[in-house]
Amino acid sequence: MSDRAPDWPEPDTGMAPDCAVEGGVSAPVPAGSVRGSLTAQAPLAKLVWFKTGGPADWLFEPADLDDLREFLGRLGGELPVMALGLGSNLIVRDGGVPGVVVRLGKPFAGVAEEGDSILRCGGGASGILVSSTARDAGIAGLEFLRGIPGTVGGFVRMNGGAYGREVADILLDCDVILPGGELVRLPVADLRYSYRHSALPEGAVVVSARLQGVPGDPAAIGAEMDRIAQAREDSQPLRTKTGGSTFKNPDGDKAWRLVDAAGCRGLRMGGAQVSEKHANFLINTGDATSADIEGLGEEVRRRVYADSAIMLEWEIQRVGRP
Structure with a gap:
């Protein structure tokens, strides 16, 4: 394993010549x-x-x-x-x-304590598992991961965050396999984090990460995790087919407020709808296509811009062929 910051390769789109x-x-x-x-x-x-x-x-x-x-x-x-x-x-x-x-x-979902309030987490470990393991070990500072639906690999790539904290605050380093198969260990500084963004290249796979907390009382940590879980339940449409926060918060404002002010709460396109419960969530009401969902998001962006002159940026990742 190399500790150096690699020169990122650019993946091609052709077929491997020795394919079966x-x-x-x-x-x-x-x-x-x-x-x-x-x-x-x-x-x-x-x-x-x-x-x-x-x-x-x-x-x-x-x-x-x-x-x-x-x-x-x-x-x-x-x-x-x-x-x-x-x-x-x-x-x-x-x-x-x-x-x-x-x-x-x-095989990539394990979480283990390393000492000094450090957890080593597999890239496939969920935020709930990481925060629960931290609680049981008396490690504070990772409670916010309870509020992010996803895995460590996604958190690291997108600088996942909630409730005033983000991965950039707790990551020490991560192990990444580059598109050509090279395994490298990258310190947090090499990821050049910004809001919901990192410098990891397309095609890189995060296989593990080390997260730094601080000593804490398990009961207090558990209480904070319960508070976060209840806050999500009260404010977000968790029991629907959704994708989490749709748009990034612009500087000095909240995406949900702008969507609401533009009159988009409850707006529908095909089987997709802007949630009535939280205006920064899109939901599949039952028969939506991905085109419905993405098209609704673009219509919301258009209406918000017409209302406030602010162009919202997607937080949800959109991948694949139209």
Whole structure:
């Protein structure tokens, strides 16, 4: 493993020259060269919170770290690669996702205490598991992760945050596999964090991260986690098909307030609707397409700009073919 900051490679969009052909479908790596699950035309709608969208050309669920490194190394940057966590902050477009979607499962979901109030977390570990492990270990400062639906890999990539805290405040370093298969350890400074953004390249997969807390009382930590959970329940449409906060908060204002002021609360397009409960959430009322959801978001942006001259930026990630 190298500790240096890498020169980011730019992934190509072609097919690896040594691909196998299975059932008439060109596989991205030779048959039998991986131990995990590699599925062609894999449905993604069931894996994302909106429950919409097309399939992945290929879905790879690695058996372990070595399996993932071998797979990405064999790809050699020849195909686009996208990591998928819980699918909570994501619109998968109806045409599906080109290249390979990597989904980190149980082998990447562990959380362990390292001492000095540090947790090492797998890229597939959920925010609830991380915050609960921190509570049990008497580590404070990570309670806000209880309020973010997602996994560590997504938190690190997007500088996830809630309730006045963000990942940039607690990350020490992370282990990342680059599109060509190289495993590197990056300190937090190399990620050049800003609001909901990092300098990680497309196709890089975060496989683990070290998070720094401070000593705390488990009872007090648990009480704060309960407060956060209740605040989410009271204010957000958690029991619907949604994607979390839709737009970034502009400087000095709140996205929900601007959406509300523009008269968009409850606005519908096809099967998509702006939540009546929280105006910065879009929901699938039951039969929405991804095009409905994204189109509704663009209409909200248009109306907000007409009302306030502020162009909202998407916080939800939109991926794949229209």
